[in-house]
Amino acid sequence: MWPKIVDWKELAFGVEIEFVGGDPARLACLPGWVMSLEEKQLDETGRASGSELKSPSIRWDDRQQIQTMLSRLKEQGACANWSCGLHVHVGLEPWGESILLPMLDAALSCQEAMRSLLRTSAHRLIFCPPVTQEICERFIANRCEEALLRPGRPQSQRCGINLASWFYFGTVEIRYANGTLCFKEIVNTIELCLRFVAAVGAGHKLTCDPDGLAQQLGAPVEGYPPPLSVPRWFEERVWLEELFIPILSPLIAEKVPDGEIHHLLPVPDGLLIAVEMPDGKMCKYVVCPPATGWERLRRMNG
Known part of the structure; x- marks a missing residue:
């Protein structure tokens, strides 16, 4: 039932910690903690590294x-390096589905303030795009997970204040924080997210000014994971993707109608296209540009 006053310290939450390096397959986890070994990040050389560590509901x-x-x-x-993020899931059980529309309204008015407080690195904005008025209108018309997802590349489907996670986990996922393994920075981020959700749940009208929002919530104004600059080669990879994805999307649509281009990489014999399927699985193709146009396309294994 919304609105309802709930002590922010009593809200259940989970945290997803992305990292590089280490030996994640051999890490001893506390009960309920999970290492998502398939969730790799990028090290400084561009190689897949590390994993994503997920807490239970605590x-x-x-x-x-x-x-x-x-x-x-x-x-x-x-x-944690520039390729890593930190995601906080906050349980919405005290309010149930009745909080979803107020949370969407709060996202529209406060998401830029939350992003500013958490100092989201510019290169990570693809993973946490804003909620839009169109999303709100779609959800009012059809209260389903799909209405809360953004169209486009797979990385951009979940908003920075991601309410689609309600349909999987009963949570709102706040995705703005940069990666860190600093305990103080992580708990500051969690506190901000918990206080934000509790304030929306209580029906409070929140300011869109970043410092004013932190003060209104009683959350830290600073002390969150800092932004990190990206290597030049990664910037160039992003430029390459932005250049070629519009050109290659029609070709992929013919071969893989239900797939969406996730990323591109140069390989010795052409350009690798990683395509994400609706079930989240990835398939890979290599395409070559002969003089007559993009014609050669072969499926890669693995």
Whole structure:
């Protein structure tokens, strides 16, 4: 039922910690913690590295579990770099589905303030695009997960304040924070997210000014994971994708009607196109540009 006053410290939450390095397959996890080994990040050379560590549903008084897992990661040599993010899921059980529309309204008015407070790196904005008025209108007309997702590349389907996670986990996922293995930066981020959700749940009218929002919520004004600059080669990879994806999308649509281009990479014999399917699985093709146009296309294994 919305509105309803709930102590932010009593809200359940989960955290997803992306990192590079270490030995994630051998990391000893606390009960309920999960290492998503298929979720790789990029190291400084561009190679797939690290993983994503996911907590169970916990509460504020359980936050020392995060410190324990961070210590184990660091002992293995893991770290967070520019390719990593930090996602916080906050449980919406006290309000149920009735909070979804107020949360969408709050996202429209406060998402830029949240992004500014969390200092989201510019290159990570593809992973946390804004909620739009169109999304709100679609959801009012059809209250389903698909209405809350953005069209376009797979990385951009979930908004920075991602309410589609309600249909999977009963949560709102806040995706703006940069990656970090610093306990203080992580708990500051969690506190901001918990206080934000509790304030929306209580029906409070929130300001769109970043510092004013933090003060209104009683959350830290600073102390969040800092933005990190990206290597030049990664910038060039992004430019390459932006140049070629519009050209190659029709070709992929013919071969893989239900797929969407996830990323492109130059390889010795052409250009690798990674295509994400509706079930989340990835298939890869290599395309070559002969003089007559983009004609050669072969499927890659693995």
